[in-house]
Amino acid sequence: MSTQAPVAHASAALHGSGVVQRGRPGNGHWHLPQALARIDARWFQILFLASFLCLGALARDFALTWQQVALTFAAALVAQAAWQWGLGLPNRKGWSGYLSAIVSSFGISILVRADSLWVHPLLAALAMSSKFVLRAGPAECRSHILNPANFAAFAAWAWIPGAWLSPGQWGSESLASLWFIALGGLVTQRIQRWDVSLAFLATWAALLAGRVLWLDYSAGVGSAMWLQQISNGATLLFAFFMISDPMTTPQRRSARVAYAMAVAIVAFLWQFVLYKPHGLIVVLFAASALVPLINTLWPTVRFEWRQGEQTPAKR
Amino acid sequence: MSHRPTGARRQTHRLVHTLLAAACVGMGLVIPQASAFCGFYAGKADASLFNEASQVVLVRDGERTVLSMLNDYSGPLNEFALVVPTPTALQQGQVRVAEKATFERLDAYSSPRLAEYHDSDPCRMNFWWGQNMYPRAVPAPMAAAAGAMRSEMAKSRDAALGVTVEAAYTLEEYDIVSLSAKQSDGLEIWLRENGYKIPKGASAALKPYINMGMKFFVAKVNLKEQKRLGYSMLRPLQFAFESEKFMLPMRLGMLNAPPNKPQDLIVYVLTKNGRVESSNYRTVKLAANENLPPFVKPKFKEFYKALYDTSTAREDYKVVFTEYFWDMSWCDPCAANPLSTEELRKAGVFWVGGDEAGNFQQMQIAPGGQKPAQGAVAPSSPPRVLPGRPIPPGGGAQPVMLTRLHVRYTANTFPEDLMFTQTKDKQNFQTRYVIQNPYAGSVAACTATTAKADCEAMCRSRVTDVERMVSEAKKNNWGSPGDYANKSSDALQTDCLKACSESKRSAIEAATRYYERELPERLAREKQTLAKLTGWSLAEIDRMGADSGNVTPVPAKGGDVQPVPPADNRTWWQKLFGAAPVLHAARG
Secondary structure (H helix, E strand, O other): OOOOOHHHHHHOOOOOOOEEOOOOOOOOOOOOOHHHHHOOOHHHHHHHHHHHHHHHHHHOOOOOOHHHHHHHHHHHHHHHHHHHHHOOOOOOOOOHHHHHHHHHHHHHHHHEEEOOOOHHHHHHHHHHHHHHHOEEOOHHHOEEOOOHHHHHHHHHHHOOOOEEEOOOOOOOOHHHHHHHHHHHHHHHHHOOOHHHHHHHHHHHHHHHHHHHHHHOOOHHHHHHHHHHHHOOHHHHHHHHHOOOOOOOOOOOHHHHHHHHHHHHHHHHHHHHOOOOOOHHHHHHHHHHOOHHHHHHHOOOOOOEEOOOOOOOOOO | OOOOOOOHHHHHHHHHHHHHOOOOOOOOEEOOOOOOOOOOOOOOOOHHHOOOEEEEEEEEEOOEEEEEEEOOOOOOHHHOEEEEEEOOOOOOOOEEEOOHHHHHHHHHHHOOEEEEEEOOOOOOOOOOOOOOOOHHHOOHHHHHHHOOOOOOOOOOOHHHHOEEEEEEEEEOOEEEEEEEEOOHHHHHHHHHHOOOOOOOOHHHHHHHHHHOOOEEEEEEEOHHHHHHHOOOOOOOEEEEEEOOOOEEOHHHHHOOOOOOOOEEEEEEEEEOOOOEEEOOOEEEEOOOOEEEOHHHHHHHHHHHHHHHHHHHHHOOOOEEEEEEEEEOOOOOOOOOOOOOHHHHHHHOOOOOOOOHHHHHHHOOOOOOOOOOOOOOEOOOOOOOOOOOOOOOOOHHHOOOEEEEEEEEEOOOOOOOOEEEEEOOOOOOEEOEEEEEEOOOOOHHHHHHHHHHOOHHHHHHHHHHHHHHHHHHHHHHOOOOOHHHOOOOHHHHHHHHHHHHHHHHHHHHHHHHHHHHHHHHHHHHHHHHHHHHHHOOOHHHHHHHHHHOOOOOOOOOOOOOOOOOOOOOOOOHHHHHHOOOOOOOOOOO
16 A cells, blocks of 8 residues: 555546545445446545536526536546646546546535636646645555645635635525435445545534524524425535545544534534634635644555556555 | 515515514624514515615625615614624724615616527528629628628624623614623623613524623614605615624524524625625526526516525525626626725725725724714714715726625524635626517518519629729739639629529528528527526416517617617716716616
């Protein structure tokens, strides 16, 4: 494991799938039928994210143009190729890295809004580059620091003119929420990061319930409010497709459960005590910087992307 | 303006609503049980259309916030009271009486508009023969025809109750108290003991705001003052405060509303950087820029109301609609002129006219410049509008963006107060609809017109011109006159006649295509659009078209004509120092 050149992981992705953990047998594997297990789980992610993007664009009036989507994908793929080949990575000829680029592109398209055509490709290129440039951690689990889609969303809100985030864009429809939970559950289980999603969602839901109880809303209003907040599409997307990224969350399970809970708590304070916008995106961005430190303090052999358990990791 | 397409059903509606009471002001709680509070009339498919609508102007930059609320309470004035949760206890000076005109101006400027265009005559003889030889021979009016392009618009007992009176004063016709409370039951008892009529359930609804640390602004009408001032209607109130919360406490207004009864709220948000949207509900743009059949023109208000009804029902009253977003410095087409710097300052836009920190500070200082003593009574000066700070030239340079949000909600569909976020989106948007009037003509008329054109005579003079040009060309070395060279007069005449009759034929063809195919197809498309947008049946629409009698189209003067805002011909110094321009709403 630790014999690999650190950059070699760069082509591995962002949100997870196809991950096989080595070393710590205590971590329960998700047993899938062999055929299913052989498929790189990022394909599932791509399928789900694509359907969410379509749902959003067609049924939710996402303020997004097809040109912006096309440019996002083009820029992400080109940036990925340029880094893979430019650094002469051993796995430069593999397609694994591009899968990650596609997953990131979906994330950026779903999250970022802009009033021009240059914002999306710029963010896509920056996000993919961040994987190669911003890297840290102990040798055995050195990795990129930021989840590319999270980085792009943060940059859009904080730095880029003419770009913004629309946290309310999904509305809060219970039907869509169920779909998210079901699909998200499948993906995260497949990548063994369901613990992060679950820890985050449980903490977030508990904090929101606590707030409603503390503010002492009447039962009817309070429960409706809680449901409206918890079934927000953006929150569910965050839980299943962003904070669950195996590459940018702590490697040891206890550490990453604590991490997910901490992100939920700080984001809650940011949003409901300080009344600042985009708590989840901002806090995950800031918290990511702590992950290499956490991995150093509680070392574990890192996850490694591969395309199914049957074949050796594509390097 | 005051045309209200409502009728008996709505009147019953109103009565029911009146009995059920309370505040429909999206913002606060209007106390008297008999409150016909809802119903805002302002001027197009304007807010008057939605007579259960509350209107709020929210001006915000950073944490600085100026909030104005317009209510149209028409019940007994001695029973009127307003309770608004505010982030801080509002002191004298932070509250002023605003002008209803501000709301009307904002409404007029941002209301959905109908743009009207006219087709040009399809029966055009493009008879160019002999006209395009050399630059000076090109007839100027011909070249101009091609260029006609349409631009794409666009705040002992009290202690026992846990209530602290933070401030109490009289402002104009209002008696105002700012309260902080420890328990909601205490607050409810305090309000009752002090002569405010509180609807049942108020305590439960007030509780979360107390727990959030919010204060309460309570106002009632001082009948003596009002009589003295000579006002018969209630004027809007405006608050200036700093708060990290970018929100509207609309839930309190739902107190006595039946859980499924929709109410309307129109929020005009004025910001510096970009469009504002809700952060906890979906924000959706209404369908706009659609072409409608010309006979909709006299029924534009009904159209827009039906469109809004259909759109909100389709979304189950769960979304916030954007009706308008535009940089306040211009508009296209203009439903009304943009607000002047003076008007913006009255609306609470503190960053226009320079020194925004100073301007905002001014808005929080009581008259006389001192923090008021409790119970102090303000001098009854004329309405305190923004302090008369001189506005330096070019003071309007800071951008003012207006987002007009329209929400139709029920207590069930909007369980949370409305939270906002400012985006960096600067793409203008307006609910604009288009009618394109057909040209008043016919194939027969075209045939008759073209028949009258005397090719023989026209050609004779053109041949003469051509021959003169050819000889001049030779003399001045202008180059070869091409097809016209080396031909006899007779040959030229024959060529010209051929071109002339060809142009007649193509004019009749164009007219036939226009009247027999393009127009009916276009009208069918427009009717489909109308049906889709309003939920009206095609049969109804056909009847409407028939009733209108075929709209008498107005012949256009050359090409598409777009509505042009009234020109402001004043000089820059007149604009700076002079009276406000007379505002004309460019209808349609």
